[in-house]
Amino acid sequence: xxxxxxxxxxxxxxxxxxxxxxGGPGAVRVEALAKALGVTKGSFYGHFSDRGAxxxxxxxxxxxxxTGELIASVEHGGGDARAKIRRAGILTGDRVLSVDLAxxxxxxxxxxxxxxxxxxxxxxxxxLRSLMREIFTDDDEVEARCLxxxxxxxxxxxxxxxxxxRSRDEVTELxxxxxxxxxxxxxx
Numbered sequence: 001x002x003x004x005x006x007x008x009x010x011x012x013x014x015x016x017x018x019x020x021x022x023g024g025p026g027a028v029r030v031e032a033l034a035k036a037l038g039v040t041k042g043s044f045y046g047h048f049s050d051r052g053a054x055x056x057x058x059x060x061x062x063x064x065x066x067t068g069e070l071i072a073s074v075e076h077g078g079g080d081a082r083a084k085i086r087r088a089g090i091l092t093g094d095r096v097l098s099v100d101l102a103x104x105x106x107x108x109x110x111x112x113x114x115x116x117x118x119x120x121x122x123x124x125x126x127x128l129r130s131l132m133r134e135i136f137t138d139d140d141e142v143e144a145r146c147l148x149x150x151x152x153x154x155x156x157x158x159x160x161x162x163x164x165x166r167s168r169d170e171v172t173e174l175x176x177x178x179x180x181x182x183x184x185x186x187x188x
Contacts (some may be wrong), residue, residue, distance in 0.1 A: 006043065006046065007037055011037055012044060012048065013054070013057050015036050016033060016057075016058045019032065020058065020106075021098035024106060025106050030051055030054075062103060063116060073087075073091055081132070081134035082135065083149045085132070085180060086128075086180075092153060093153075094150070108186050124185075125146055128146045128150065132149075152172065152179070
């Protein structure tokens with residue numbers, strides 16, 4: 001008889017993040033996650049003391065993916081600052097967007113989650129500033145362009161507007177080009 005394979009903590013965390021993205025923090029329920037994973041609730045308690053411990057690990061995983069791992073992936077890809085900024089936007093959307101949006105919503109009701117979100121956003125803005133400073137020399141312009149870029153990344157997912165026959169992706173690419181071009185930068 002084969003030994004029973006334990007469900008690793010990462011599987012619970014991943015399932016929790018999927019549930020969070022789909023239905024908010026209330027959807028992260030041990031029984032529902034166990035059913036989704038095809039295991040008993042008892043296996044949960046082999047890794048986590050309670051639901052709160054799982055939520056904390058989920059937030060820590062999201063934070064790691066959204067900051068250190070994202071920045072490392074962007075840097076690994078090389079290129080100039082504009083290429084890195086574009087890649088960061090693409091990777092953010094591909095890797096953590098649905099979870100990120102759920103956490104932003106959750107942060108409106110939970111001060112601890114709001115503080116973690118502030119920490120993540122500050123790390124991302126600091127990285128974005130460092131890249132923008134390679135393109136533009138004026139500190140006010142750098143800050144404004146960073147705010148516009150970050151707002152575009154997050155805000156476009158909350159808009160339902162049509163774009164005059166253009167796709168959302170086409171308009172986002174145009175907006176990104178405007179944010180990264182022109183002005184009185186070093187090479188703009």
